[in-house]
Amino acid sequence: MKYQILNIKYQRGIFTFCFVIFIFAFCTLSFVSAQQVNFSLDPPIVQAKIKPGKAIIVGYTVENLGDPTNLQFLVRPFTPVGQLGSLSVAQEMEGPVQFTLENADLVLEKPFFFPSKEKRQAVVRISVPPGIPDGDYYYVVLAETVPAFSVAGQSTGIASASIGSPLLISITDSGITEVKATIAEFSFKPDYVFTIGNNTVRIVDNMKELPIVCSVRNMGANLIQPLGTITNQNGNFKNTYTIIPQNILSNSQRILKAFSDENDGSTNATLVLSHLSIGNHRVSVNISFGEGTGVQYKTLSFLALPLRLMSVACAALIIVGGFFLARYLRRRE
């Protein structure tokens, strides 16, 4: 009897042990899929203001969240494209700024084996030779996988993945950067426009969303960051939206973005106004580009009316009026 109880205890112990081991093994299993690339780069952007003749060191951490791969670090210049923050990366390195890796075991444009679930830090030395003229120089630090050819008799597309981090360098001897910018566009698209004398009346449907576009043209030699607000005033009600201080690169134009709960990001507008109150609205923008640069101001006005409701009411009025008119005419006959 005692032996049977001990035996049952022993079996339970083994069962519990096996169960725990099984759960442990199951929970620590990680899903692995073949030939996957997944990696991250940090920081996502670096902005530096440097004197000629100086050098700085910036650390970029790349993490391999996918399969083992061969990776290399590169630096390439880029230029802004369009007004929405796109960029075009050059195929070859050019420009006066010099880049080297400080790591003992890493060289720019030389592949190294990068195991999965590992991090590597590229320690990039950025050297600005003396005598470089003041101005901005824009680069992208890239981590690029090296394509591996093993086509095995099948026609194949081999993918190479690169991840980049913009590097915005302002070279200045005095520390002073040029701010020369203007509001290039501040507009919206009204549903109807009427001109009465010297006044233009813009009418929008208050039930529709109203995208407001505000873009800034940077004509200076250095990047700028707009600081300011957009205000929508209707009678005593006033809503203020803060402009996001994004970089506007030298000699480029960019559509600004404003923080708003109503912005879902699906449009290329600065701000989307919705649930407009009926009446006259005055939308204004105030922008400065840093301390002591003054404030630029522009304003728009429009009349928000329930156009859909009015259309329905007019249609109903015509139908009812027509009905009564027809009845009147019938009675006359």
Place this chain on the structure above:
Amino acid sequence: MKNSITFITFIIVITVISVQKVSAINMQSNEYRIQMGTVDSGGGKMTDPGSYQLSSSIGQAAAKEFQSNGYVVKAGFQYIYSRIPFTFSLSSIRVDLGTLLPNVPATGTITLKVSFGGAGQYIVTARADTPLIEIQGTNSIPFTLCDGGTCTITNAQLWTNSSKYGFGYGMAGQDIPADFSGNTLLSTTFFRPFANRLASEDAASIMQSSNVTADITPTPAIPYTPAPVLTGVPRTTTHQALITLKANISGLQPASTYATVIRFLATPSF
């Protein structure tokens, strides 16, 4: 009693093994001291449910720093106040189109995923090194011109006719260019030729978001200072799209093995 002990042991084991290891990035080693911007020193997390404040290194402090050191460095986006890494993934690094048969289009797909919580805006571009070329030889499968012969590296057109030959790609999913809007994840009919690196063509945008990921509400009456006070939580930060590679050959195409390299580049905006 024994069952309770077993149950508690089980819970403890599960809890211990499911706790994820969290480690901070060490920006300093025995050999190097990494100079980073003062923006990073705050350490606010976008995933924090509470509010946070934005710090800044520009202004008077930065001017003094520049005069004494000869440089000022800032890392990360000030207005997002986050060190969430920018992440890019491809579900596969190769697309096997199999054995190509005349007038039988072959396709293969890759899922592209971008996690851009700490970046705000981003762009993904694609470019092929060459058209599909013979591994050993000089023959090639040229880029498609689509059914009407009018598609370009930035303008997708319908390509469903099996007697129209070439190599191209279609996109479906989030943040894709408008010319691919006729595609769905289940059916890709609009295609572009790849930008050709050999011909020095600029890489074409295939995914782009101009949305800023931080759903941040400003406090009222923001003054004109370099550091507005912001509160909020991040928006959804991972977007994905499917790229479909397609090749279709004529009966005159020499039998061989063809390949090319497609280069995808993901960068946060500036």
